[in-house]
Amino acid sequence: MRAHRRMSAWATVVLLLLLGGCGIGDTGGDLALNALDPAPGSPAVELDRLWDLVFPIAVGVFVLVQTLILVAVFRFRRRKDDDDRQLPKQVAGNTRLEVLWTIIPAVVLVFVAIPTVQTIFSQNEVDDDAMNVRVIAKQYWFEFEYMDEAQGGVVTATQLHIPTGREVQLHMQSVAVNQASSYDPAAFPDGPTGEVAQGVIHNFWVPRLAGKTYIVPGHTRTMKLSTTEAGLYLGQCAEFCGLGHPNMEFSVLAEDPATFDEWIAAQADPAEVVDEGLAAEGQQLFNDLTCVQCHAIEGYPAQGLPDGEVVPLDEQARIGPNLTHFNTRDKFAGNILETESDDDLRRWLENPQREKPGAQMPNLNLRPDQIDALVAYMRTLD
Ligand code: HEC
Ligand SMILES: [Cu+2]
Structure with a gap:
């Protein structure tokens, strides 16, 4: 009776944890950090499609394997009248079974691998007319520097504006906060340098727009962002980078191209001098x-x-x-x-x-x- 009660207590805990998971994604309304709700026209759409393919297969394999284990455990368990000295019937070396359980998983893996590898590559394919933005990860905030002449080298922080319907190529680097007071791109070739005092590892993640990308000190990591739907998309540094890590948030504001251009023009203006x-x-x-x-x-x-x-x-x-x-x-x-x-x-x-x-x-x-x-x-x- 007591074992029974303990079992139901555990079942309740597990059930509560599972139900708790259901809330994730709904809590922030439209702004949630929800990779399963990708913005239209964003690289995250492809990731979501991959999830839709792989997740049911994974669940199917999980249920099948667990069921077979449970069946084996209960059906062949030791019974009261079992003879202790007698071994169970030995079935090693069943060729047909062994061929089957090698081929079936191999086929499943190939079926999953092909679209996965395709997606990995297409995530990094960028249009020729993509807009280039340098992302500088510092402890504990992101700086954004527009690299193309058309955006006039505008530098901003924490909120990245992008035009809808156009791909944005991010070039991401990590810098120690007390270094690079004026930023020198020549110090960041695409490889480890060891010459510049570098920052720590950060991870750039805007779940509704794209996958996660590590920003590794000494490297320039690239990443593609885009969406056709104007809106505010929340982001979060997804790698523990120090004490301020949980507060290293940011956002991407996607605007129609005309509004974006207005914003850029305003950002390029100097501040007004105050007289009195x-x-x-x-x-x-x-x-x-x-x-x-x-x-x-x-x-x-x-x-x-x-x-x-x-x-x-x-x-x-x-x-x-x-x-x-x-x-x-x-x-x-x-x-x-x-x-x-x-x-x-x-x-x-x-x-x-x-x-x-x-x-x-x-x-x-x-x-x-x-x-x-x-x-x-x-x-x-x-
Ligand atoms: C030693 C360098 C240093 C000095 C001096 C300093 N700040 Fe800062 N300030 C920072 C850093 C670094 C941040 C970013 C902190 C973060 O978000 O983690 C910051 C953030 C800010 C922000 C928020 C900006 C944003 O967009 O997130 C404001 C406003 C600000 N500082 C104003 C001031 C003012 C006013 C002074 C002078 C009284 C000052 N700071 C002196 C380093 C400095
Ligand atoms: Cu970080």
């Missing part, structure tokens, strides 16, 4: 409190230069995100805080590690009045 008020104080503090040593703001009135002269973007610091158009991303600090919220921004400036454990921005022990001025200045960065 609290925001102007913040603009000055941005220099005095060392923010400029880690963050770029295109058009920022640099100290010590003749009036009206600015430091070009590619000579500015790239340790933290480019803040030139900070207000245009919906979230910041690795997609965990709301850009719109003054409260979130204040809390970030007060103590970055409290908001995002492991964050590589130091706590600068800012006074509340300094934070007021900095927030006022940040709000001009549209």
Whole structure:
């Protein structure tokens, strides 16, 4: 009786775990990190098709094998009246059986392997007119740099904009956060170098758009993204990369090409210089409190230069995100805080590690009045 009760307790636990799995994918509505709900026209569609083929086969094999094991265990178990000294009937060397159970799995494996290998290759086939974007994985956020002339070298963080209906080729690299303040592509040939201080391994994953790709230090890893459906697609670093890993999120915003071009044009504009008020104080503090040593703001009135002269973007610091158009991303600090919220921004400036454990921005022990001025200045960065 007691064994019976223990069995049902275990059965309940297993059932609850299984049912828990059913919730995954539904919890985030349309934005869920759900590889089984691929965006139309994305590489993830092919992966989903492969899943639809392989998963039922795998389940079939699993059920068949487990059933045969259970049948054998129960049918041939030791019975009370069994003679202990007598061996069971020996059946080794049945040629027909052995040929069958070699050929059938081989056929199943070949049937699965052909579309799998085809898919692996087609995942990396890119149109000639694909748009090229460099993805720089840092601890713990992603930087995106548009590489083609048409996009004018725009640099942004955490939210990658892509046009619908066009393939995007990502060139992904990992960089230690305190390195490469101004980024040098020549330092990244397609192979291990050992010369540049590298970052750690990250993994770029936007489940509804494409498979996972490791970003391995010292290499440039490529990956294809595309979709025909405008929308916001969530992404997550899928490899443990340090303390901030669970908060290393990002998003891909797919927009129709006209909207995308407008966005690019706006991103290429420098920030406006502020002349008066609290925001102007913040603009000055941005220099005095060392923010400029880690963050770029295109058009920022640099100290010590003749009036009206600015430091070009590619000579500015790239340790933290480019803040030139900070207000245009919906979230910041690795997609965990709301850009719109003054409260979130204040809390970030007060103590970055409290908001995002492991964050590589130091706590600068800012006074509340300094934070007021900095927030006022940040709000001009549209
Ligand atoms: C030592 C380098 C360093 C200094 C100095 C620094 N930051 Fe940062 N900052 C970072 C890094 C790195 C991040 C990214 C952290 C993350 O998301 O994990 C960041 C993130 C931010 C963000 C969020 C940006 C985004 O889009 O995610 C803001 C805003 C910001 N810093 C403002 C400031 C201000 C204002 C100052 C000066 C008071 C400052 N930072 C000083 C390194 C620095
Ligand atoms: Cu990571």
